[in-house]
Amino acid sequence: MKKKNILLRYPSFTIFAVLAVLVILVSVFAPVICGDRSPTAGNLAEAIEKPSAEHLFGTDKMGRDVFARVIYGSRASLSSTFILVAVIFVIGTVLGVVSGYFGGAVDAIIMRIADMMMAFPGLVLAIAVAGILGASTRNAIIAIAIVSWPKYARLARSLVMKIRHMDFVAAATVTGSKTPYMLLRYMLPNTITTLVITAATDIGGMMMELAALSFLGFGAQPPTPEWGSMLNEGRNFMQSAPWMMIFPGLAIFVTVVIFNMLGDGLRDILDPRTE
């Protein structure tokens, strides 16, 4: 009953939550949606065909169905984005909470490393790391995680510092609460909301960064269908087959819009103070 109320009270959140679930369902049920159109097996006789009833989004240079590749591509994009956000979220939060709670040398070391990571322009370092580690989805995730965790660590740290010296924390310490209990019972719950909001609003941005790396050839490798790398393949056929880059780009755009709106909606619900 209460749940229903929340959904009705925030219509924009509800709509985009439904859409996000829809996008996820599309990636899960890609085989059902595409039927016998394969994302990887092509028919060279049908290469570079215009969109038609047979091939909704046309075909690429290998005669593969672009529609199927876009649909299956959501699997790579969504899963890698979610993994990336989860990794950054966990690493950043843990390091930030530890840093803020213990202070001293631990804090100094963690925060100086964070400073250094932030002294690099993000994508520059990510490109270098992803490139040197070798092109793969996993390495692209690692590269972006390396440059993105400090934001979460700093945020978590500042949130912990804010409550670290409050009376109820002091009271809990005096009454003999142990450190792990303190961290789990007080520090984490007080930081988690803000961090979840940040993570939710970051999903879209992270998706675009991963796609950028793939586009440069440092992410998912062909023949795996992935939107960024599809765009990279497509740009060589810009004159003859513009559909090869229009549709994967639209897919990124639409998905990012949905997750950005979802993030904003979530922020409005959890943190009504900010606009």
Add this chain to the structure above:
Amino acid sequence: MSAKRLGFRLLQMLIVLIGISILTFLLTYLSPGDPVRNMYLAQGVMPDEEQVAIQREEMGLNDPFLVQYGRWLTNCLKGDFGKSYSMNKPVVTLLLARLWPTLKLALMSMILMLVISVPLGVLSAVYKDKPIDYIVRAVTFFGVSVPNFWVGLMLILIFCVQLKLLPVVSSGGSFKDLILPAVTLAIAMSAKYTRQVRTAVLEELSSDYVVGARARGVKEGKILWGNVFPNSLLPLITMLGISVGSLLGGTSVVEVIFSYPGLGNLAVSAITSYDYYLIQGYVLWVSIIYMVINLIVDISYNYVDPRMRLRR
């Protein structure tokens, strides 16, 4: 900024610089497998063990880490960033040749960004919750959700392939070649920056002195352009410094799309050929540029804002 604070800031910068140099140097160590072998493989040569061993010795890869790092750093300080083997030229020469085109591109897109986002942001803040605000917010929302490389590709498709107005491949020489890459970068950044301008102006509009000025009968236009606007530029200076970071990263993608002869394009090809010295040089240079820009921003911020300048 007082001399003491400036000194502290510079010291802090020095420490971060050392950290940056270590991390940059470590990039080579991230490489799975043997760097020398990778270098050969990237050139399509199957190396024999003897060659690898000789090369390793030559590059000093058999020395302890600290020795290697020390040697590399000393050389860097002397201005010697090694030699790019894939292009067979000193790294410095390569980077210098590409530096200006990239800076030009960055500068151009930043100017474009300011021209777009400042008026829109102010408009949207002044007419908060009016139709124009909703339009600006909707546009910026879509702006932040569209990947800049796709924008670039679509611009090429429209202006170069369909309308044939501009060259597809830019050589970086003429002004015309600069337009599309700069517009591409500016579009994505403008969206973000417009939001920041809006927030900053709204914050200023809600300050007490606005009520004070109204109570003194001062005109709204005078309040906005004489007080609110200049004040909201202060936080925007800092944000501008930060956005240089995403700009420098963004240039690499856009440079590749437009085959623009800048640093980013160079770096991407260096990575594909495992040209370690060149990669290190690129990362180090760009980071230092970023850092220096932020230092300048910081100092000017402290100078421009009398609250920072006159309080201890």
Add this chain to the structure above:
Amino acid sequence: MALLEIKNVDISYGKNVTVSDCNLTLEQGEICSIVGESGSGKTTVIRAVLGLLAGGGKVTAGEILFEGKSLLGLDKKQWRDLRGHDISMIFQDSGAMMNQTRKIGNTFVEYIRTHENLSKKEAWAKGRDMLTRMHLPDGDRIMRSYPFQLSGGMRQRVGIAMGMTYQPKLLLADEPTSALDVTTQAQIVRQMMELRDEYGTSIILVTHDLGVATYMGDKIVVMKNGKIEDRGSRDHMLHQTDNAYTKLLLDAVPSVGGKRYV
């Protein structure tokens, strides 16, 4: 004709009526104190007089007359000519009501040039002279200072000097002494009393400090929850009122060494 008449005024924010059925008449040269706890609606009333209700507040009923003319129908230009010229306002911290990144002199010049066609130089001189006239030493130094460089009391005196530039007929003072220490409070109170004696300025003083209110006010209005709870002359309020709330407020005035004003 009374200088200011507030007749049956309701003030609402959206659907919430914050002040209801407010009536108040002020003669020329009269000082009226409005007292009440925070949230009683006292600041809202004087803000309405200057047309400066914050965040979408509106006068939804009644009439506000200044020199017999209704204020509620004024257009933007008429409001601007009135504000800072015929009616001035001083605040709890007048320094905070100035742009912190501009010198006081520049704010002063901006203000003067709003109401008078003067060159910047002339406006600056006028501002400086105004400070001197209000017994502020070293007017030039003050003009060249930023608001945050002055002490709270100094800022308040500058605020009063600014507000008095055009010898307004009505001065609205919103908690003008609340942020100051006792000695400075006394200075400011004395200065405001002098304004009335020298220039015949009428003053509405909004405060939660009953001491200041009774010392300065010829008449006193007590507000509670957006309504006028009690009113009367100073004598009446101090000695004859039957209102329980007023008595409660009076009892709360500290008496230890504090027969200051009361």
